[in-house]
Amino acid sequence: MSGQEHKQEASLNGIRGQLSGFGDLEDKSLTVPAGQVSLLYIKSVTDGQAISRNIIAPFYEMGNPAGYYSYIADYPGSEVVTEGPRAVELLLSGYACIGWQDKLCFFDVLRAEASSVKETVTESISQGPSDALGENLAVNLNLIRRRYQSAALKMEFTVIGNMSKTKAAILYDEDRVNPEVLAELKEKLDSLKLDILQAAGELEKYISSDKLRIFPKTIVTERPDRVVFNLAEGKVAILLDTTGYAIVLPSIFNDFFIAMDDKIQLPFVGRFLKLLRILGVAMTLWLPALYIAFTSYNPEIVRVQIALLIGGSRATVPYPSFVEVILMMIMMEFLTEASLRLPRAIGPTATTVGGLILGQAATAAGLIGNIMIILVSVVAISNFLVPLNMMSFSIRVLKYFFVIAAAFLGLIGVVICLVGFTLYLCSQRSFGQPYFKLFFLDTIGTSLKKKGGGQ
């Protein structure tokens, strides 16, 4: 009872209690011989210059706390607050709190980092926010705090790397986070022995336990809205200074197929888009392998017409389908990699050389079947339907396992690979959470119960 009432009334100690675990909370007392005032603000959402100019400097110039307090309280935009919840709300939205005796006054020093924030590059969406995380930790924290104004969002700071001394912030929603995940993460971060840490992806490599793995277990994202979305789901985010990416964990397989504009679309459109992505992944994994199986091992599986068509297009190809597929897929990888590294000005050269010369000339020369060219383009394009880069790269590598299995055993190789990777995915855990299973069956059960159906 008493605790509740205590919370209701605004007091410095009450605020401190609620914001415990806020690594970016600044809590100072300013003292002159005539008395002292307390100053509280959250660094990441406030403007340091405005604070020193408008709050700290006048205090020492006046040297009189009572006069100073009335100066602060009368300042346009300031607010005298008596209720606890409102006080925390104001602090989180970029106010500084000045406490004198029992009175609290809030002074607007919000910093909005609109100008220096860049647009997203690797995770573009059609509608919705386009702010990207920058390379400055303070800016990033500002971007996230502004989107997640809750006292439950805690930030803890640590330094990683003996030489690089990279500042890292661990963010989580205290009420929703799984404490085991948090404990495991902190333990791993403590036991890290690194000299240099420069990128978020690097850190994800070090904090995942097993060395041999093809699937990412943490999301590396540049979108603050994705970070916020995941924080609200009870996940932990790590932000690093000097890199424009955040790590979100624990991340399960399905998380990598969520684009941030799924929520903006109508429900059926969103579901259709998700289905497209799954289809894309299935095609990029299976098409090359099935092509090998159908041409070299089991042409009788497909319709006669298709088998003849493929056979006809391969009539001049002087080597088995496995060589053809590997050759073309490696070519495709070269193109993708090269167009990534090429300077902007020469970029179009790659597409011309790749698309026109390689595609046209190779088929004209009879080195590659026409169907193969179509197939390779489909594979390359559908690979990039996955919204998150890490996963789309994993799948890019994964398809070669299927190709090799198909080259050795035909269709049955594809089946073996499918079973193997399904079970491998299911055996993975991301910070103790199952990585892959039919999650929707779990949610169907609970949503039925919520609606009072089922029984």
Place this chain on the structure above:
Amino acid sequence: MMAKSRYFYCLFLMNSLINIINFTPRELLDTRFDGAQSSILVAVVTGTLFIYLFTKVINKFPGKGLPEIFASALPRLLASPLILIYAVLWYFAGALILLSFVDITLRFVSPDTHPTAVLLGFLAVVCLCSRIDPLSLLYGLEVTLGITLPLILYTTVKAVVNPNFSWDAVLQMMTYSLHPPDMNSIAAATFTFSGYINMAIFNRVFHGLKLKHVWILSLEGLLVLLVTFYVPIGYHGTVGVERHVYTWFTTADSIRIEAFLVERMLYIFYFAYSTLALVSAIIQWHVGKELFLSQLPSTGGKPKAKLRREVVILGIFAGGTLFLMRMDQYNLNMLGVFLLHVRWYGELLLILLLFWCYWIIRRRRA
């Protein structure tokens, strides 16, 4: 983390679906004039009864596998040989599925691939995956069922609504229903229901199994058995059906898909069932491996030592299967039928043993 009761149904469904692959349809169709149909009914009743009794008694041991239960109730001299026998049974169950599928692959899909290569491919994935922890295996099983079940349903519906399906042959067959049941057929048909038996190890991840609607299991089992039995008759005729070794694969090969890239139903059928068969072999070998492991002295929680043992056990499993590959189709079939029988008595014995263990423990506590 513990498994939800839903996964019990997955284990059941897996077995009831893969029974269509090899031995069950052949055994049933061999005795089609001598009581196969009445045997199906008997099998549905006994199968459901077994499931009911087994889940009742295993529920008294939440989170415990067969080795732990036996160790706590039976003298070591009795428990160890029993567990070893069961382990061998489980090993053979998995190995037979693999061997059947090698034969099927050779006959229906890739006649030019070397059988050893196919088996090595199977063994690689089965050995690697049977080391996975039981909970993940259950997740994997569910995902596999999610992939294959729609295909299997499609195959079944497509088979039954086909104009080439002769209902007359089926009706003709039904006139033989009143024949008294036959032991061989009952043993074969109850295999449909024996998915629950894998709980001997998987019970370790179930804490308090809550089963609702057991009648769904018997209904599903009955439907599966009826489809298994009647659909081949509808395609090959009451007499012609006996000429086929892998009856259901030939049946699937009799069906044409008019509007799809793949024209022959066989390949859809083969894809679905090979996926499911691999997963079921993985699950059976996982159980076999765990039973063998339980009889070795404790490793003291060292993962390296456990890994070494698992590699040895799975190596023996794989080597044994490669050796068994020298059997011809006839011997494979004989072994399969023998195993169907032994398995049935084994199940009965296991349930009785579990009740006995429960009785011993309760008396000790009192």
